[in-house]
Amino acid sequence: MVQEFLSFFRVEPRMLLWLVGITFTVIIVFQYVEFPYGNALFSLFSTGKFPTSSSLSFQTAEPPSKSQIFDDLNLTISNQFNHTGGHAIEIANNTSNSEGKDANPENDSVKEPAREYGSSVGNSVQKSDNGSAEQKVREPEQTNFNITKDLTNNSAEESVTTRSEHSAPSPSSAMTPIDSPPHINPPTKVNSNITTSDLSNTSNIMSENSAISNVPEDRKHSHTPIPEVTTISEMNNLLLQSRALYRSTMPRWSSSADPELLWVRSEIENAPIVKNDPGLYAPLYSNVSMFKRSYELMEETLKVYVYKEGARPILHSPFLRGIYASEGWFMKLMEADKRFVTKDPEKAHLFYLPFSSRMLEEKLYERDSHSYQNLIQFLHNYVDTIAGKYHYWNRTGGADHFLVACHDWAPAETRERLDKCIKALCNADLKEGFVFGKDVSLPETYVTNMQNPTRDLGGKPPSKKSPLAFFAGKMHGSVRPILLQHWENKDPDMKIFGRLAKSKNNRNYVQYMKSSKYCICAKGYEVNSPRVVEAIFYECVPVIISDNFVPPFFEVLNWESFAVFVLEKDIPNLKNILLSIPNKRYLRMQMRVKKVQQHFLWHTKPVKYDIFHMILHSIWYNRVFTLRARSMN
Incomplete structure (x- = not known):
């Protein structure tokens, strides 16, 4: 031993x-x-509590609440696809040069920046499409893949251009951002009747959870444009990929509406083939069979709950005339509807927030205030009221809610709290946060006669259309001056003008549209223009010159079958592009413009397939295909 x-x-x-x-x-x-x-x-x-030097970045944090964990997980899941407002798709095959590299302006590839819960941090003034002032708002860029969010770690600035009929903020001012938490704490006292007077001092009434930070002087006025251009063909690919990748926030609890929508999705995906339908001309649609089945199911199934909270004029007060009339007409017809609207929110598939972005700007924007933060705060307070009184917003974070807004400031005003909502926007710009698969491009319709919005409908037959192309308008933005520089008084076939002399009921402008083969729809300060719908209204083939503009009803319409898309860089070659289109193809496109016309007409009493139903259908269609449902067990 x-x-x-x-x-x-x-x-x-x-x-x-x-x-x-x-x-x-x-x-x-x-x-x-x-x-x-x-x-x-x-x-x-170590457990992480003993950093060895001052250079260590590790920090301990308070454990998040259950609601924070839930919302943070939702944000993490949605950020896997990296899009604006925490909801997006990452298109690896369509991404161009990385940040910091010189980008080729002729590159048509896509680069989707990720934005988070941030607010406007700078502004500048320009003129709008209707002679009003325009405000440029820059917003910090942030991508967050972690469960614990840092809402103040903004890495880059994006620009959002907006316009107003009043004088807008000057370049010398900067807006203070509000970083709101993604989850909503119901207010202790619920105000179910928001009025304008309640918000007279909204600039001083900030949420307790809001974080106010100063903007560095050298970043207040910087404007770094995103040079990438997305062609219409690439948009089709993005839409297809979004259908496969994008899903809305997982609801916190199940609803009887969820299995109904899942069944609807299956029915649409397995729609019977449509051979002949007198009401639908197949070449106009990406998939006429799916559209027909989806529209039928909408008529049979859809229930919308319209919130009654809030007072006029910002809420429940439709504006029915002018270039922002789309949001007003939809509001008017939606609130009066008896087929889709339900009084029982438990039965609703969608929830409508009936505010007017046009009235929001007109009633709350303070002239020469150099800020529209109070407009944003009004919407935050409105959402707080809804979330505090009802549990429906909190179930999905707003993913089954929708808004319809045509004012150019709407994309910026509806960030943060409303990011998860389905947004029907006239300013449908891929570079400014439009989310494929979730958001809807709202047609901008210039309504002059409220009693008869379809007055003067129609145009001359193709044999009597003499000018090759026509454009007239104010010199807003960078595209129109280039258009006039190359074509004004340069060619008798190209009727390209600045603003036409005033005439009764704008007759000169209307007659040019009715008698031209192609109508040029050039962007102003924003991508949207009422000329797109006007061209269809007057049976003129639209030529859209507006990079990154998502055309209306893109979910179902095959725009290339009846419209021409010209990149902004190709303006010098515009006539050759139009002349290269064979006459046979032009006649086919012009005929299709007449057939697609039914989808762009307002009626005092809605009719099947009209613009009211098409807007509602696009919202319904996107909700059906982005739904994530919890198990009903």
């Missing part, structure tokens, strides 16, 4: 030496690869 004991001690020192050597080797290797905690020994044995 003694000998065995002594022999053990003769071997043990060697084993100890090997063990010590291996340990130090492992430590050196760990130090070399630089583990995230900054020190290998502490990374092996």
Whole structure:
């Protein structure tokens, strides 16, 4: 026993030496690869509470609440597809140069920036499409893939251009951002009747959870444009990919409406083939069978709950005339509807927030205030009221809610709290946060006669259309001056003008549209223009010159079958592009313009397939295909 004991001690020192050597080797290797905690020994044995130097970035944090964890997980899931407002798709095959590299302005590839819960941080003034002032708002860019969000770690600035009929903020001012938490804490006292007077001092009434930060002086007025241009063909690919990738926020609890929508999706995806339908001309649609089945199911199934909270004029007060009339006409017809509207929110598939972005700007924007933060705060307070009184918003974070807004400021005003909503926007700009698969491009319709919105409908037959192309309008933005520089008074076939002389009921403008083969729809300060719908209204083939503009009803319409898309950089070659279109193809497109016309007409009493039903259908269609439902078990 003694000998065995002594022999053990003769071997043990060697084993100890090997063990010590291996340990130090492992430590050196760990130090070399630089583990995230900054020190290998502490990374092996520490819980993260003992940083070894002031350079360590590791910080302890308070454990989040259950609601925070839920919302943060939702944000993390949606950010896997990296899009504006936390809801997007990452298109690996359509991404161009990375940040910091010089981008080719002729590159048609897509680069989708990710934006988070941030607010406007700068502004500048320009003139709008109707002679009003325009405000440019820049917003910090942030991407967050972690469960615990840092809403103040903004890495880059994006620009959002907006316009107003009043004087807008000047370039010398900067707006203070409000970073609101994604989850909504119901107010202790619910105000179910929001009025304008309640918000007279909204600039001083900020949410307790809001974080106000100063903007560095050198970043207030910087404007870094996104040069990438998305062609109409690439938009079709993006839409298809969004159908496969994008899903809305997982609801916190199940609803009886969810399984109904899942069944509807299956029915649409397996729609019977439509051979001949007198009401639908197949070449106008991406898939006429799916559209027909979806529209039928909408008529049979859809129930919309319209919130009654809030007072006029911002809520429940439709504006029915002018270039922003789309939102007003939809509001008027939706609130009066008896087929789709339900009084029982438990039965609703969608929830409508009936505010007017046009009236919001007119009633709350303070002239020369250099800020429209109070407009944003009004919408935040409105959402707080809804979330505090009802549980429907909190179930999905607003994913089954929708808004219809045509004012150019709407994309910026509806960020943060309303990011998860389905947004029907006239300003449907891919560079300004339009989310494929979720958001809807709202047709901008210039209504002059409220009693008869279809007055003067129609145009001359193709044989009597003499000018090759026509455009007239104010010199807003950068595209129209280039258009006039190359074509004004340069060619008798190209009737390209600035603003036409005033005439009764704008007769000169209307007659030019009715008698021209192609009507040029050039963007102003924003991508949208009422000329797109006007061209269809007057049976003139629209030529859309507006990079990154998502045309209306893009979910179902095949726009290339009846419209021409010209990149802004190709304006010098505009006539050759139009002349290269064979006459046979032009006649076919012009005929299709007449057939698609039914989808762009307002009626005092809605009719099947008209613009009211098409807007509602696009909202319904996107909700059906983005729904994520919890198990009903």
